[in-house]
Amino acid sequence: EVQLVQSGAEAKKPGEPLKISCKGSGYIFTSYWIGWVRQMPGKGLEWMGLIYPGDSDTRYSPSFQGHVTISADKSTNTAYLQWSGLKASDTAMYYCGRYLFADPYFDFWGQGTLVTVSS
Amino acid sequence: QSVLTQPPSVSAAPGQKVTISCSGSSSDIGSNYVSWYQQLPGTAPKLLIYDSIRRPSGIPDRFSGSKSGTSATLDITGLQAGDEAHYYCETWDSSLYVVVFGGGTKLTVL
Numbered sequence: 001e002v003q004l005v006q007s008g009a010e011a012k013k014p015g016e017p018l019k020i021s022c023k024g025s026g027y028i029f030t031s032y033w034i035g036w037v038r039q040m041p042g043k044g045l046e047w048m049g050l051i052y053p054g055d056s057d058t059r060y061s062p063s064f065q066g067h068v069t070i071s072a073d074k075s076t077n078t079a080y081l082q083w084s085g086l087k088a089s090d091t092a093m094y095y096c097g098r099y100l101f102a103d104p105y106f107d108f109w110g111q112g113t114l115v116t117v118s119s
Numbered sequence: 120q121s122v123l124t125q126p127p128s129v130s131a132a133p134g135q136k137v138t139i140s141c142s143g144s145s146s147d148i149g150s151n152y153v154s155w156y157q158q159l160p161g162t163a164p165k166l167l168i169y170d171s172i173r174r175p176s177g178i179p180d181r182f183s184g185s186k187s188g189t190s191a192t193l194d195i196t197g198l199q200a201g202d203e204a205h206y207y208c209e210t211w212d213s214s215l216y217v218v219v220f221g222g223g224t225k226l227t228v229l
Contacts, residue, residue: 035218037164037220044205044207044220044221044222044223045156045158045164045207045209045220045223046220047217047218047219047220050218059216059217061217061218062215062217095163095164097164099218100169101211103152103154103169103170104151104152104154104209104210104211104218105152105154105166105169105170105209106154106156106164106166106209107166107169107175108166109163109164109165109166110163111163112163
């Protein structure tokens, strides 16, 4: 059974760094892209970027390029989304999903990680 | 502002049919398959339709998708109270090399 399990909710202050995770199981982690999607409170889905864990090829949305870093660790089947310094506007739910590039669609999703940034 | 345009809301009575549209351009919907996701309140999105017309295992045939030119459509028949959710379309933009989502449509079952 394919599963993506994300790390738990985070409450941070502006300027603090943060790294959240998405652990895949039940499939060959290095053979599928992982994408990250932001959902701000009461808003729609926004694509942030993709990573191919097999070779760490990474693509970013222009809206998020330079603001976040996407990475992956093949040894632990885990993808990451990180910020060097959070802003209040980063408060949102973040989802990871397994992405089939050729078709294209997200076939499995993580449960989401809520990030709250407040002073 | 989302690249793909969806109506903000649709509504219909139980048992009836509803159609949700998704409008794009030649570089996104016009060049690629479309997928649809259902997001129930407080939950992660769930794949409903992929390759514009295909349903994953476990998705009832009450849900169907179609695509024509630069637009796609999600039809839901035999509406049930449990179908109340937000629905999103998604595809790839072959010019910008980005994933694009619609703004989402809130379905209300009256």
